[in-house]
Structures are given as structure tokens and as C-alpha cells.
Amino acid sequence: MSAITRDEVAHLARLSRLALSDDELDHYAAQLDAIIVAVAKVSEVAAEDVPPSSHALPITNVYRPDQVRPSLTPQQALSGAPAVEDDRFRVPRILGEEA
Amino acid sequence: MSLIRKSAAELGALLGAGEVSAVEVAQAHLDRVAEIDGKVHAFLHVAAESALAQARAIDERRAKGERLGPLAGVPIAHKDVFTTSDMPTTAGSKILQGWRPPYDATVTRRLREAGLVILGKTNLDEFAMGSSTENSAFGPTRNPWDLTRVPGGSSGGSSAAVAAYAAPLSTGTDTGGSIRQPAAVTGIVGMKPTYGGSSRYGLIAFASSLDTPGPFARNVLDAALLHEAFSGHDPMDSTSIDAPVPGVVEAAKRADIAGLRVGVVREFDSEGFQAGVVARFHETVELLESLGAKVVELSCPSFTTALPAYYLIAPSECSSNLARFDAMRYGLRVGDDGERSAEEVMAMTRAAGFGPEVKRRIMLGTYALSSGYYDAYYGQAQKVRTLIARDFEAAFHQVDVLISPTTPTTAFPIGERVDDPMAMYLADLCTIPANLAGNAAISIPCGLADEDGLPVGLQIMAPVLGDDRCYRVGAALETALESRWGGPLLSKAPAL
Incomplete structure (x- = not known):
């Protein structure tokens, strides 16, 4: 039995904002299935009472002094933008037709 | 000896004594890049003009009597x-492609301030995901020892540049082995510092809890200087980490290991490994004993689940980090015809702009983090991470x-492995535990495998902030091995 179906991979692609072709979905479904079967080995470890680590360092909530510092100019911030209008990022429409 | 064969420490001394100019050193390396990079493809961008300008500036400052650091005027190549x-910075x-960042990474800035001359940017697996540099969108880098083989990855351009004498030093990043593995397979030194010991600011993120910048060099002292x-x-x-940098240069010079206690990890001793790798490893263990170290074998049972845990944790973090590539503020935008929605443009851009390995990892991470699977995959992997520590x-x-x-x-x-992700992932088997726990670890050359004549690397792992131990043991072994070989291992590499 496979660990992941092609429909599930299509759903993952949508969540990941990846417009994949049918061929690509077939290809990735087979590969992701093999990878998920391999990484599922973590479930064999008995670890009920082990705390999870998200990080290797025992530090939390690091703050710097709240001081005004130079930052990027609008020109620098927009220097890599695909489209610019009136000193702002120009983006495709974000609302649907019915909105 | 030609300038390109000299170590960074030697170049620094010659420059300091005024026996050679930074312009001459930069030009010698740029000539070497022009000579070999058509075959090796270590570089994505060569900055010849700016390198010579930086070198001239260093020479002028020195001529005015300014006191400069030990690496001022020494060339370096940065992982892109x-x-x-x-x-440009492409990852x-x-x-x-074509993006010019509006700011310098801390690593880049500090090395500029130390007077290092940037030759250019080196090739890598896309977003540092891979073990062969074949996942680069701009074509693979080739191993200077054998141009039909990979130079390791993800920092394969940086390892190949140093191994091919195109640069004495280079930078890399190590998330699951991306410095140590390429160093091992190209016969050079590569170090993953303690996590938090080197800044991630300005490093394009892959997996933020694991990404660690580190040095490549042809010898242990040069790596420590960088x-x-x-x-x-x-x-x-x-x-x-807000703590003093471990005394790595001093440790590389001390190179004495009498009485040092060395543990051989039983889980990584031979099963399924190439015979020539095992043979060189066992010889090195004997050499350590003859140098006065006390060697014991010990077990780290959780290391056997490090690889699966890593391939859940790293893709999970990557799926979140790479969400920033949304076609809105910088980088590629595809399909913006005035009709399509932002979401459609985003999905088309990401499909066109990311390569197969990046897509696989984003989807795998999205899967591991999705409700219903989170506890069984990501949550469980985090517990394994605790057990490894x-x-x-x-x-x-x-x-x-x-x-x-x-x-x-x-x-x-x-x-060989480009269509078989799991086979590719196995290259990181021994290097991943140190990333998950944040430890310091180095790879140094320890000989050539009998069956293929290619370099074998020894990994030395030390506790968090014990980076100096990696250099101390590495330098002691380097001295002993080079006297056995009659010179550096790299001198046995075929001419390009």
C-alpha cells in the first residue's frame, strides 16, 4: 500500500502554491511515496515521554535594544521588484471577480 | 611555488612582508579560474574587475603603513x-536569477572588513538542497579529481574551487553536511561550526534551526583563520551565540593530542560503507592511537534515526522559509497577464522557478506539518532530535x-543518484547528527580509497562550542598523515 496518493500530492501542490502538470504529479507522487515510507522510520522510536526539540540552543525571546536605525530606502527595497508603480510593489489582483 | 598553490596563511605572510601585492595574488587566481572553470564550473559569477579593485585598495592601504589583518589581500570565493x-546572488x-541583494550578509561584510578579496560566487544545489551540486539550475560542478564525478554538495562549487586551486579559501553552509561532505569528496578541509557560532544574517534560509555558515580550505590552519x-x-x-569565539587558530597551531579521549561511533563503523572508506578510517584510528590518543568504541543508538528525522525537519522548515518566494517583491514573476490572480501568478512562478528537489522538499514539508500528520512526522522527528542530543x-x-x-x-x-532522492540523501548519513544537535564538526582528508583512487574524509565531532577540539585533532592528524604521504593529499590529484 502506498503512503500517499496522487490526489493527496495534488492537494499538497495546491497548498504549496506549485502549479504542477499531470506528468509532474505522477512523478512526484511516486518519489514522495518512497521518501515518506523511509522517513516513517522515526515512528518506530519509543519516545512518548521525550520532549521535542525545535532547536539546538537553549535560548528564547532574544531582543535587541529598541533603537531607530537606518533601513533600506524605498529605492533599495524596490530594486528587485518584478513590477513597480508609484514607489510601491505592483501585484496582480488579489480579490476574485465575485468580490 | 606558484601563488595559487600557496596556503592562505602563506599568502597572508607574503602580503604582510610586501613580497607580493594583493593585485598579483588576485590576478594569479583569476587566471586560474579562467584556465579551469570551463571544465570544473565551480563559479556562477566571477567578479574579476571588482576583485582587482579590492586588491588595489588593500595594496594602497598597506603602502600607507596601515596595519591589516592576517588575511588582508587573500582571495576568497563565496557560496552563492x-x-x-x-x-548577483541566486542560491x-x-x-x-539576476537578483542583486540590497545588503551584505554578516559573513560577507566581516570578511570584506578583514580585507579578503572576493573572486566571485560559487555554484550550489538550489537553495542548498542536495549532496552533489547537480540540483543547481545553472548546471553541475565537476570534481577536480575526476571530472565525471560530483564535487559533493550542496557547497560543491566552493569545495571544487579550493580543490582546483582557483581560491585558497571559500565559504559554505552546512545544514545536513553541505560543507563536510563536499570537503571529504574533494580532499580538502571543511568545518561546520557550532550552530549559532556563525551568523545566518544575509544567508538565504533553507532550514533555519540547522543552517550554519563555515569555512573551506586546503589545510586545517587556513580553515581556522577563516x-x-x-x-x-x-x-x-x-x-x-553571545559568547567568545573558541580559540580555533591557537588549537590548529597546538596540534597536540597526547591523552585525548577519542570515541569511535559504532553506528557509523563500516556496515554498508565502501571498503576503501572503511580501510582509511580504520588506519586513521590506529594513527590516532600511535599519536597518544585513547580510542574507545561507543554507541550512539539514536544516530540511526537521524537521517529520517532530518528529512522531516529540514523539509518542514524549508516549506515555510521558501514561502517568501511569492513573485511579489523580488525575483521571478511568471504569468502576470493582467487577468490572472496573485495566487495563480504565485503558483505559476514557483512551478517555473523552483527545480525538482526544491519542489519535492516543499511538498514533503507541507505534508509533515499538515494536521493529522504533524504528530506522527514532524513532532516525532523533534523527539528524535532530543534523543540525538x-x-x-x-x-x-x-x-x-x-x-x-x-x-x-x-x-x-x-x-548516478539524480533520480533517486533516497540514494542521494544517504550521502549525509554521518554528518546529520551534528546538525540536529548543533555540535561542531570538521572533515579532513584521510587518504585515497584503493578501489577508485578518490579522497576519503574523516569526521571529527566536538561538543557545542568545542570547535577548537576539531581543529586541534584535525591539525595533529594532518601533520602525521602528510608526513606519511610525503605532502598534502591534494598534490596527488591529477592535473586539470
Whole structure:
């Protein structure tokens, strides 16, 4: 039995904002299935009472002094933008037709 | 001896004594790049003009009697994942092709301030995801030892540049082995510092809890000099450790290991490994004993689940980090015809701009983090991470350093693993535990495998902030091995 179906991979692609072709979905479904079967080995470890680590360092909530510092100019911030209008990022429409 | 064969420390001394100019050193390396890079393809961007300008500036400052650091005027190549305000930064991806960052990474900035001359940016697996540099959108890098083989990855351009004498030093990043593995398979030195010891500011993120900048060099002392030059607390990185940099240069010069306790990790000793790798590893263990170290074998049982845990944790973090490539603020935008929605443009851009390995990892991470699977995958992997840290802690009660082969095999042929992700992932088997626990670890050359004549790496792992131990043991072994070989291992590499 496979660990992941092609429909599930299509759903993952949508969540990941990846417009994949049918061929690509077939290809990735087979590969992701093999990878998920391999990484599922973590479930064999008995670890009920082990705390999870998200990080290797025992530090939390690091703050710097709240001081005004130079930052990027609008020109620098927009220097890599695909489209610019009136000193702002120009983006495709974000609302649907019915909105 | 030609300038390109000299170590960074030697070049620094010659420059300091005024026996050679920074312009001459930069030109010699640029000539070498022009000579070999058509074959090796270590570089994505060569900055010849700016390198010569930087070198001239160093020469002028020195002529005025200014006191400069030990690496001032020494050339360096940066992995193309560190932002550079005066050259393109692509992360090996089409989605960032042609992008010029508006700021420098801390690593880049500190090395500029130390007077290093940037030759250019090196090739890598896209977004540092891979073990062969074949995942670069701009074509693979080739191993200078054998042009049909991979130079390792993800920092394969940086390892190949140093191994091919195109640069004495280079930078890399190590998330699951991306410095140590390429160093091992190209016969050079590569170090993953303690996590938080080197700043991630301006490093294009892959997996933020694991990404660690580090040095490549042809010998242990040079790696330590570079390590020291860019390390130390950085307020711009909230996970940067606010503690003194371990005395890595002093350790590389001390190189004495009498009485040192060395642990051989039983889980990484031979099963499924290439015979030539195992043979060189066992010889090195004997050499350590003859140098006065006390070697014991010990078990780190959780290390066997490090690989699966890593391939859940790293893709999970990557799926979140790479969400920033949304086609809105910088980088590629595809399909913006005035009709399509932002979401459609985003999905079309990401499909066109990311390569197959990046897509696989984003989807795998999205899967591991999705409700219903989170506890079984990501949550469980985080628990394994705790167990690995505990194994290290227990081991370092008994020994000062742990050793293993750096990789299970020598450099594999280009194309061999590119369609088999799980086979590719195995290249990181021995290097991943140190990333998950944040430890310091180095790879040094320890000989050539009998069956293919290719370099084998030894991995030396030390506790968090015990980076100096990696250099101390590495330097002692380097001296002993080079006297056995009659010179550096790299001198046995075929001429390009």
C-alpha cells in the first residue's frame, strides 16, 4: 500500500502554491511515496515521554535594544521588484471577480 | 611555488612582508579560474574587475603603513547563498536569477572588513538542497579529481574551487553536511561550526534551526583563520551565540593530542560503507592511537534515526522559509497577464522557478506539518532530535571528540543518484547528527580509497562550542598523515 496518493500530492501542490502538470504529479507522487515510507522510520522510536526539540540552543525571546536605525530606502527595497508603480510593489489582483 | 598553490596563511605572510601585492595574488587566481572553470564550473559569477579593485585598495592601504589583518589581500570565493550587495546572488535557483541583494550578509561584510578579496560566487544545489551540486539550475560542478564525478554538495562549487586551486579559501553552509561532505569528496578541509557560532544574517534560509555558515580550505590552519575571521556574536541573528569565539587558530597551531579521549561511533563503523572508506578510517584510528590518543568504541543508538528525522525537519522548515518566494517583491514573476490572480501568478512562478528537489522538499514539508500528520512526522522527528542530543551528551561524558567517516562512499558519478532522492540523501548519513544537535564538526582528508583512487574524509565531532577540539585533532592528524604521504593529499590529484 502506498503512503500517499496522487490526489493527496495534488492537494499538497495546491497548498504549496506549485502549479504542477499531470506528468509532474505522477512523478512526484511516486518519489514522495518512497521518501515518506523511509522517513516513517522515526515512528518506530519509543519516545512518548521525550520532549521535542525545535532547536539546538537553549535560548528564547532574544531582543535587541529598541533603537531607530537606518533601513533600506524605498529605492533599495524596490530594486528587485518584478513590477513597480508609484514607489510601491505592483501585484496582480488579489480579490476574485465575485468580490 | 606558484601563488595559487600557496596556503592562505602563506599568502597572508607574503602580503604582510610586501613580497607580493594583493593585485598579483588576485590576478594569479583569476587566471586560474579562467584556465579551469570551463571544465570544473565551480563559479556562477566571477567578479574579476571588482576583485582587482579590492586588491588595489588593500595594496594602497598597506603602502600607507596601515596595519591589516592576517588575511588582508587573500582571495576568497563565496557560496552563492550569502548576499553580496555588489554582485548577483541566486542560491542556484532560476527564481532568483539576476537578483542583486540590497545588503551584505554578516559573513560577507566581516570578511570584506578583514580585507579578503572576493573572486566571485560559487555554484550550489538550489537553495542548498542536495549532496552533489547537480540540483543547481545553472548546471553541475565537476570534481577536480575526476571530472565525471560530483564535487559533493550542496557547497560543491566552493569545495571544487579550493580543490582546483582557483581560491585558497571559500565559504559554505552546512545544514545536513553541505560543507563536510563536499570537503571529504574533494580532499580538502571543511568545518561546520557550532550552530549559532556563525551568523545566518544575509544567508538565504533553507532550514533555519540547522543552517550554519563555515569555512573551506586546503589545510586545517587556513580553515581556522577563516573561521575566526567571520565568527562571533551578531545582533542581527537572534540565534547567534553571545559568547567568545573558541580559540580555533591557537588549537590548529597546538596540534597536540597526547591523552585525548577519542570515541569511535559504532553506528557509523563500516556496515554498508565502501571498503576503501572503511580501510582509511580504520588506519586513521590506529594513527590516532600511535599519536597518544585513547580510542574507545561507543554507541550512539539514536544516530540511526537521524537521517529520517532530518528529512522531516529540514523539509518542514524549508516549506515555510521558501514561502517568501511569492513573485511579489523580488525575483521571478511568471504569468502576470493582467487577468490572472496573485495566487495563480504565485503558483505559476514557483512551478517555473523552483527545480525538482526544491519542489519535492516543499511538498514533503507541507505534508509533515499538515494536521493529522504533524504528530506522527514532524513532532516525532523533534523527539528524535532530543534523543540525538542526549546521545552526544552521554558520549562527551566519556570522550573529548567523536570520529566517523565523513561519508559512506567517495565521490559518485554525475547522474548516478539524480533520480533517486533516497540514494542521494544517504550521502549525509554521518554528518546529520551534528546538525540536529548543533555540535561542531570538521572533515579532513584521510587518504585515497584503493578501489577508485578518490579522497576519503574523516569526521571529527566536538561538543557545542568545542570547535577548537576539531581543529586541534584535525591539525595533529594532518601533520602525521602528510608526513606519511610525503605532502598534502591534494598534490596527488591529477592535473586539470
